Amino acid sequence: MEKRRDITASRKLDHLRICLERNIERGRTGFSDVRLVHDALPECDLNFINPGTEFLGHTLSSPLFIAAMTGGHPETKEVNRTLARVADEAGIGMGVGSQRAALENPALADTFSVVREEAPRAFLVANIGAIQIRDYGLEWAEKAVEMIEADALAVHLNFLQEAIQPEGDHDARGCFDAIEELCREFRVPVIVKETGSGISRVTAEACWRAGAGAIDVGGWGGTNWAAIEGLRSGNKGTGERPPLSRVFEDWGIPTVVSLCEVAGTGGPVIATGGVRTGLDMAKAIALGADLCGVALPLLSPAMKGEQELSGIIHAFVQELRVAMFLSGAKTPTALRQKKPYITGITRQMLCNNGGK
Numbered sequence: 001m002e003k004r005r006d007i008t009a010s011r012k013l014d015h016l017r018i019c020l021e022r023n024i025e026r027g028r029t030g031f032s033d034v035r036l037v038h039d040a041l042p043e044c045d046l047n048f049i050n051p052g053t054e055f056l057g058h059t060l061s062s063p064l065f066i067a068a069m070t071g072g073h074p075e076t077k078e079v080n081r082t083l084a085r086v087a088d089e090a091g092i093g094m095g096v097g098s099q100r101a102a103l104e105n106p107a108l109a110d111t112f113s114v115v116r117e118e119a120p121r122a123f124l125v126a127n128i129g130a131i132q133i134r135d136y137g138l139e140w141a142e143k144a145v146e147m148i149e150a151d152a153l154a155v156h157l158n159f160l161q162e163a164i165q166p167e168g169d170h171d172a173r174g175c176f177d178a179i180e181e182l183c184r185e186f187r188v189p190v191i192v193k194e195t196g197s198g199i200s201r202v203t204a205e206a207c208w209r210a211g212a213g214a215i216d217v218g219g220w221g222g223t224n225w226a227a228i229e230g231l232r233s234g235n236k237g238t239g240e241r242p243p244l245s246r247v248f249e250d251w252g253i254p255t256v257v258s259l260c261e262v263a264g265t266g267g268p269v270i271a272t273g274g275v276r277t278g279l280d281m282a283k284a285i286a287l288g289a290d291l292c293g294v295a296l297p298l299l300s301p302a303m304k305g306e307q308e309l310s311g312i313i314h315a316f317v318q319e320l321r322v323a324m325f326l327s328g329a330k331t332p333t334a335l336r337q338k339k340p341y342i343t344g345i346t347r348q349m350l351c352n353n354g355g356k
């Protein structure tokens, strides 16, 4: 157990460093295939555009959500502190990274609990892998939520990453049943969350039936875990063959396709995966997203400090407000009524799959 817990913690640090130092984005989200309809006479005042929204019973100043990234190594505590302070001040929600390392080694719990200390009012989401839910059940779920006094628990799905890691868990059996049991018995809403490969309509429908409180589509086109794992392992192929990681950089459902398949099939939806501007956020909301998760673009600013991070978050929200203004939508609810144009390969994929 001791060896395994050290591996979990140091892997988290490897991931962080690779994300900061290397290009780990791959693919196409599909946002460039989406065009909001310009309203040449919008009948609203940009100064009074209100991006405020409700999510799982919480009032948020905007639909921007700081997606799960970190914690679990002593060096990550300050990053979480900065993210939490800024989330609290901005009135937005935030997820922490997988809490597995702190559940294996309670000495690391402060790298997560700092988040609730610094963000007493914020909507906070705990995080644990589906495999840990299968193997350790409600007990770990409860500990993860307690650790940060979370308002919801994200159960992350990362079987692409597990399949590529030589030391990964390659047996996914029993995870769905474990999630179903958790949803039935747990005291806070469970968010089923992909981490970069997207969620299909069929999987989403199964998750709603199982009792999921929300789905985070975590689609393809942004942070790419095949690329990260490839860089971590030195991208070694065998003979003439490219490494497994390289082949599977191209695997996943693009964020926009996944969002269109999942939105409207059950409960609230978070659009995460390659959301890079407030205009992407506006497009996601028009396609049915309730929140928009952003991870990678916030990492380097969070390392630099609160001012830097606040600046980026402010820019995202301002871009969203301008897009809402130019669409003639005073609120996210109004924006959701504005059907955007969908072109190109995204349209083709949606037609193939019977999406909207």
Ligand SMILES: Cc1cc2nc3c(=O)[nH]c(=O)nc-3n(C[C@H](O)[C@H](O)[C@H](O)COP(=O)(O)O)c2cc1C
Binding pocket: 015, 016, 019, 067, 068, 069, 070, 096, 097, 098, 127, 154, 156, 193, 194, 195, 196, 218, 221, 222, 223, 272, 273, 274, 275, 293, 294, 295, 296, 297, 299
């Ligand atoms: C450095 C880093 C660490 C991450 N760690 C986790 C994690 O522990 N748990 C999780 O559910 N998602 C994790 N993610 C995935 C993000 O929450 C998000 O789903 C994904 O990065 C796509 O968003 P992006 O393209 O904006 O980065 C991590 C992402 C990054 C960049």
